[in-house]
Amino acid sequence: MYFFKRKLKPIQEKGRNIFVMKIIPIPDRHQRSYLIEGGSKWIIFDAGWSDSFQKFVSEIKNQGLHFEDIDYIIVSHFHMDHYGSLELLKQQGPTLLLFSSQLQVNSIEAANQFFVEKPDSNYVAITRENTKIVDGNLSRSLLKSIGIDGEIVATKGHSDDSVSLILDTGIAFTGNLPLYELRDAYGNDDIPKSWKMLLEKGITEIYPAHGQNYSP
Template sequence: MVTATAVTIVNVGYRSTNYWVVSAGAARLLVDIGWPGTLGTMKANLKRMGVPMGEIRYALATHYHIDHAGLAEELKREGIPLLVLDVQVDAIPRMKTWTKPWDHYIDITEEGNVVITFEQSRVLLSQMGIAGEILHTPGHSDHCVSLLLDDGSVFTGDLPLEVFAYDNPVALATWRLLREKGAARAYPAHGPIVELMP
């Protein structure tokens, strides 16, 4: 197990979607993966932000919608394993139903997928030097997950912020869980970083 170090967070997003690279030294995790057919854009943004693609240990989709996981198979072909939580497995083949031929989507195969449980996430992250865990955070879709770091940073994908979730009891329950576990600032997939009010 690697000793946890201070993490850095870089946004390599495009097309109105944030893609967060969480790094502990040279061990990096890409949170949300990119639109299908945009590998060149992802590579250019990683290079522009000083993130060597070869140092990305895993790619994690907060959920399997086209703007969050459409690039998964292309990244796997570049040598980046796809980190999948067990609650997400059945959602992967369903994502294709939302794609069109002009999206240039490549089906996600099982090869190169690392499927884990939520209970295993802390150990896997600690092997990268990242102190945190991955949590089941429904509210946008049933298979949504969030990365919560021990410093309070939480990567929430499309989970609606509390102020917008007044009529979404599932999302509100998810936010209660995140706050109980120490969430202090949200890194959403769309929009700016949000400091969470106590």
């Protein structure tokens, strides 16, 4: 199985240490979730398919970690290959950081309904247990508490409930946001607006859900 492990040294910026030590992709079919290390704890970005849970368990074990080492989960958007194992992951202890956009909050009901209409024995319905609703400022504070300088931002384009995790080191985890060079190809004004915001925030490297990391 192909994956990469990136080791980043602590960066001194404006008198503060920014610790993002490892970025571990967890690939499953065509989609990637990520384990991201902070100064003290880890986060999961995207929760994979409904049968991806054991892949998370295996990679966490491979890294010498336990679920107690993971504080938060972020879901880039509520399509089935990004939230499928979310509730099983939450049940192990990590807290879902749900972006305060009403569209993302409301997406949980639609996500559960999808699997009512298309039953899947692997899927566990998402509850509101172990969930924090956050805006950009609160997400920055919570991430700071585990040694990550960054925030969650809305990046509409692929879907109205899409969010990205952006780090002050210039890295962004963007889910299914269309490629930068295709930002004008879809006739969707939200896509170039999202890219404009990311670039204005100093983003220089993208870790997408599909394909390799790249620089826009």
